[in-house]
Amino acid sequence: MLGKLTEQFEAASADYAETHGMVRDADWFLLKLQEEMGELTQAWNRATGRGRKKGRSDEALARDLADETADLLGHVLLFARNNRIDLVSAIERKWLFRPDEE
Numbered sequence: 001m002l003g004k005l006t007e008q009f010e011a012a013s014a015d016y017a018e019t020h021g022m023v024r025d026a027d028w029f030l031l032k033l034q035e036e037m038g039e040l041t042q043a044w045n046r047a048t049g050r051g052r053k054k055g056r057s058d059e060a061l062a063r064d065l066a067d068e069t070a071d072l073l074g075h076v077l078l079f080a081r082n083n084r085i086d087l088v089s090a091i092e093r094k095w096l097f098r099p100d101e102e
Helices: 002-019 026-047 058-082 087-095
Strands: none
Touching: 002 058, 002 087, 026 058
16 A cells, blocks of 8 residues: 555656656655645644634635645655655554555
8 A cells, every 4th residue: 555655656756856857866855744744734723723824714724734734645655765664664563553555
């Protein structure tokens, strides 16, 4: 499951980087992860009344929160892939279960 998902995020990220002339070096993966965490925090603050809504509806704020969560997940998987981290083994070690593999 994680392997396939990771490769799908990798393909989308590589295409995006090529289209926009971006270089995805080792630092880029960590910096993007940090950037996305900041964006998720901002979406959370807005959705929970801790930040300005900027005229966005509750539905739009909920969608922003979901979208930023998806971005963070993608960048966690890309960071792990780039650094050759075996997430399945780490999940099994830390969370005491093995993710389903398809």
